[in-house]
Amino acid sequence: MRLDYLSIFPGYFDVLGISLLGKAAVNGLVDVYAHDLRDWTHDRHRTVDDTPCGGGAGMVMKPDPWGEAFDEIIGTEPDPSVHVVFPSPSGEPFTQSVAHDLSSVERIVFCCGRYEGIDHRVIDYARSMWTVHEVSLGDYVLNGGEVAALAITEAVVRLVPGFMGNPQSLAEESFSAGQDGLLEYPLFTRPVSWRGLDVPEVLMSGHHGRIAKWRRDESIRLTRERRPDLTDSDVSARH
Numbered sequence: 579m580r581l582d583y584l585s586i587f588p589g590y591f592d593v594l595g596i597s598l599l600g601k602a603a604v605n606g607l608v609d610v611y612a613h614d615l616r617d618w619t620h621d622r623h624r625t626v627d628d629t630p631c632g633g634g635a636g637m638v639m640k641p642d643p644w645g646e647a648f649d650e651i652i653g654t655e656p657d658p659s660v661h662v663v664f665p666s667p668s669g670e671p672f673t674q675s676v677a678h679d680l681s682s683v684e685r686i687v688f689c690c691g692r693y694e695g696i697d698h699r700v701i702d703y704a705r706s707m708w709t710v711h712e713v714s715l716g717d718y719v720l721n722g723g724e725v726a727a728l729a730i731t732e733a734v735v736r737l738v739p740g741f742m743g744n745p746q747s748l749a750e751e752s753f754s755a756g757q758d759g760l761l762e763y764p765l766f767t768r769p770v771s772w773r774g775l776d777v778p779e780v781l782m783s784g785h786h787g788r789i790a791k792w793r794r795d796e797s798i799r800l801t802r803e804r805r806p807d808l809t810d811s812d813v814s815a816r817h
């Protein structure tokens with residue numbers, strides 16, 4: 579998997595050389611390339627923004643540098659196998675399902691906007707050439723797309739076959755298909771007693787059936803308490 583990042587702050591992506599992602603890069607599972615959008619400007623101030631047409635606060639990213647960067651980094655021929663991700667507060671929700679879909683593609687290009695956003699024609703052009711995902715991480719506003727791109731990267735790469743040492747752990751976590759859309763149950767490890775707080779006895783019983791029931795009940799309880807949006811009537815009935 580090749581990952582490209584287009585940003586006026588390419589240094590954000592230096593962290594991708596650390597930890598598991600670093601190992602994945604070393605063993606050739608992922609190839610990471612960060613690019614400075616200003617390398618595709620031609621004025622002495624390396625300008626990437628301008629005032630919004632129609633007025634309004636803030637600045638908008640000019641389309642020209644993006645188009646020239648696309649030509650050099652991706653190419654000038656349409657190729658639906660290339661997935662271009664635009665993090666955006668007005669994007670579709672980024673979910674585990676989207677992460678799963680992206681984990682099997684060969685190439686992802688992250689376009690990290692700043693200011694108030696990117697000239698919309700850049701997204702329209704990208705849609706005419708490649709497979710585009712305009713995605714939001716959640717209902718809050720960041721200062722740019724870089725942090726979102728890092729989060730999306732981690733969610734996607736950890737699902738790439740061969741990346742995680744223990745793929746079974748993927749199957750058991752929140753939002754994975756096996757969890758029926760429920761939140762993960764509380765986790766405990768040794769010591770059994772810590773600062774007057776004990777591990778639930780059932781988890782030390784060795785009774786796998788009771789443990790499985792306790793975990794399911796906890797997942798249902800937590801999901802109902804914290805994420806009623808995840809518990810549709812069918813799920814509630816089933817649980």
Ligand SMILES: Nc1cc(-c2ccc3ccn(Cc4ccccn4)c3c2)[nH]n1
Nearest residue numbers: 665666667691692715716719720722723
């Ligand atoms: N889930 C998300 C995604 C973002 C995001 C992604 C890309 C950009 C490019 C610029 N900004 C700042 C900005 C501020 C005000 C209105 C619009 N955008 C971004 C924010 N925030 N929250």
